[in-house]
Amino acid sequence: MRQVSTKDITDKVRDLCISAACDLDPDMSSALRAAREKEESPLGKEVLGQIIENFEIAGAEGLPMCQDTGISVFFVELGRDVALDGPLYDAINEGVRRGYKDGYLRKSVCHPLKRINTGDNTPAIVHTSIVEGDKVKIKIAPKGAGSENMSRLKMLKPAEGVEGIKSFVVETVREAGGNPCPPIVLGVGIGGSFEKCAILAKKALLRPVGTKNPDPDLVQLEADLLRMINDLGIGPMGFGGRTTALAVHIEAHPCHIASLPVAVNIQCHAGRHKEAVI
Amino acid sequence: MSEPVRISAPLSDEMAGKLRAGDKVLISGVLYTARDAAHKRLIELLDAGKELPFDIKGQIIYYVGPTPERPGQVIGSAGPTTSGRMDAYTPRLIELGLKGMVGKGARSKDVLDSIRKHKAVYMAAVGGAAALIRRSIKKAEIVAYEDLGPEAIRRLEVVDFPAIVVNDAEGGDLFLQGVQKYRRVS
Ligand code: SF4
Numbered sequence: 001m002r003q004v005s006t007k008d009i010t011d012k013v014r015d016l017c018i019s020a021a022c023d024l025d026p027d028m029s030s031a032l033r034a035a036r037e038k039e040e041s042p043l044g045k046e047v048l049g050q051i052i053e054n055f056e057i058a059g060a061e062g063l064p065m066c067q068d069t070g071i072s073v074f075f076v077e078l079g080r081d082v083a084l085d086g087p088l089y090d091a092i093n094e095g096v097r098r099g100y101k102d103g104y105l106r107k108s109v110c111h112p113l114k115r116i117n118t119g120d121n122t123p124a125i126v127h128t129s130i131v132e133g134d135k136v137k138i139k140i141a142p143k144g145a146g147s148e149n150m151s152r153l154k155m156l157k158p159a160e161g162v163e164g165i166k167s168f169v170v171e172t173v174r175e176a177g178g179n180p181c182p183p184i185v186l187g188v189g190i191g192g193s194f195e196k197c198a199i200l201a202k203k204a205l206l207r208p209v210g211t212k213n214p215d216p217d218l219v220q221l222e223a224d225l226l227r228m229i230n231d232l233g234i235g236p237m238g239f240g241g242r243t244t245a246l247a248v249h250i251e252a253h254p255c256h257i258a259s260l261p262v263a264v265n266i267q268c269h270a271g272r273h274k275e276a277v278i
Numbered sequence: 279m280s281e282p283v284r285i286s287a288p289l290s291d292e293m294a295g296k297l298r299a300g301d302k303v304l305i306s307g308v309l310y311t312a313r314d315a316a317h318k319r320l321i322e323l324l325d326a327g328k329e330l331p332f333d334i335k336g337q338i339i340y341y342v343g344p345t346p347e348r349p350g351q352v353i354g355s356a357g358p359t360t361s362g363r364m365d366a367y368t369p370r371l372i373e374l375g376l377k378g379m380v381g382k383g384a385r386s387k388d389v390l391d392s393i394r395k396h397k398a399v400y401m402a403a404v405g406g407a408a409a410l411i412r413r414s415i416k417k418a419e420i421v422a423y424e425d426l427g428p429e430a431i432r433r434l435e436v437v438d439f440p441a442i443v444v445n446d447a448e449g450g451d452l453f454l455q456g457v458q459k460y461r462r463v464s
Contacts (some may be wrong), residue, residue: 033437040460041456041459041460043300043302043442043456044460046302047404048412048439050404050407050440051404051406051407053407053409053410054406054410055409055411056408057413058355058408058409060441061387061409062407063354063355063408063410063412064354064355064408064409065347065355065406065408066355066356066405066406066408067342067343067344067345067346067354067355067356067357067359067408067428068359069342069345069448104345104346104347104348104353104354105345105346105359106343106344106345106346106428107427107428108343108428115315117427128346142392145361145382146382146405149360177381177383177384178384178402178405178452178453179360179362179382179383179384181281181382181405181406206289229461231461231462232457232458232459232461233457233459233460233461233462234457235454235457235460237382237402237404237405237442238383238384238402238404238453238456238457239300239442239452239453239456239458240442240453240455240456240457240458240460241460243314268405268406269406270406277306
């Protein structure tokens with residue numbers, strides 16, 4: 001067994017919270033630059049220009065690129081040969097607490113009914129899996145509400161098949177319009193159960209922008225959906241244009257013979273992801 | 279791309295009436311910030327027959343909840359939030375003289391009707407461009423509801439704040455026009 005101190009986890013999580021908020025990953029930034037080159041709408045080009053200038057300022061000055069620094073979502077892969085010296089979730093929450101304070105990030109988490117802010121952006125949402133090895137891998141994906149609120153899940157009838165999936169995904173994006181700050185990336189979960197499907201959609205967003213699913217059938221579906229979505233004409237910020245989505249990422253899982261769950265998780269252009277391995 | 283229109287805030291009726299969907303604007307002057315929690319309190323004040331904490335005539339409300347400022351900074355990152363969450367409260371404020379709103383995303387039919395009836399204007403800033411927009415904010419002070427933290431009402435002084443007109447007083451709608459122009463029907 002390898003001993004890992006929860007203090008190290010807290011320190012890493014603190015740093016990840018801050019760097020995710022301020023420093024856009026190269027996959028997203030290059031996708032946005034490429035989109036500006038291709039965009040036909042003058043206003044759309046202008047919007048993409050502002051988005052690019054914004055993440056450049058944020059990175060250079062260490063400022064949050066968006067004021068909605070999100071609810072803190074983590075995917076943790078815990079090696080089965082790791083021995084932790086304390087509770088994992090407490091360590092993560094303490095890191096969030098410090099990161100949001102030290103980084104001057106907005107605390108955006110509240111009681112669902114009373115709407116009273118918890119004051120420190122905790123509790124974090126943590127998805128944990130046990131894997132081989134003696135490492136702890138922590139991925140952070142802070143999520144703003146503008147795009148999360150436009151996400152949808154539907155239990156389709158199996159008879160609706162691929163056509164049903166397409167129309168549900170495209171309709172979700174059409175309804176979202178300019179709200180989720182397009183250009184967006186779409187995480188689509190297909191199959192599993194009600195909750196598995198939602199997690200698949202979220203996980204799909206962690207893939208570097210534009211990477212393809214290994215399954216050729218899904219690659220085709222990703223390409224078809226991307227074309228259909230960009231044909232909607234919503235464009236950057238919904239002002240009209242060719243770039244509504246930068247990519248569609250699908251993750252699939254076997255499901256019950258009587259079900260076809262589909263989840264669409266929308267990610268805005270502030271697609272903030274960071275990871276660390278301890 | 280056409281040149282931006284420079285406008286001053288508070289907005290005159292004349293200026294509000296002249297702006298057209300799709301115009302790029304640079305706003306200089308005063309903006310008040312408010313999100314849903316602050317709107318709820320404003321409406322509660324009106325229901326109780328009390329005065330609003332600022333004179334709303336001619337004003338522009340910016341829908342924003344900034345990040346906390348670092349020591350020595352005027353304000354943190356400050357991009358627009360989704361305007362639709364304010365739809366339930368907005369017509370009441372427009373009736374009282376609110377002339378402009380800056381946010382992101384589409385408005386309800388009630389809000390659009392009210393904009394047309396009272397010759398107001400709805401503008402969008404680029405969502406997520408919070409570090410860029412921050413540069414146009416020269417002064418910020420809390421005028422009400424400090425307990426709401428990022429959702430408190432702030433009076434901002436801005437110079438060349440960048441926005442785009444979405445819904446104008448004549449019923450023009452950039453979201454509809456844009457989609458119509460770039461939609462491909464397969
Ligand atoms: S949807 Fe994304 S870019 Fe837009 S305001 Fe929310 S977090 Fe920021």
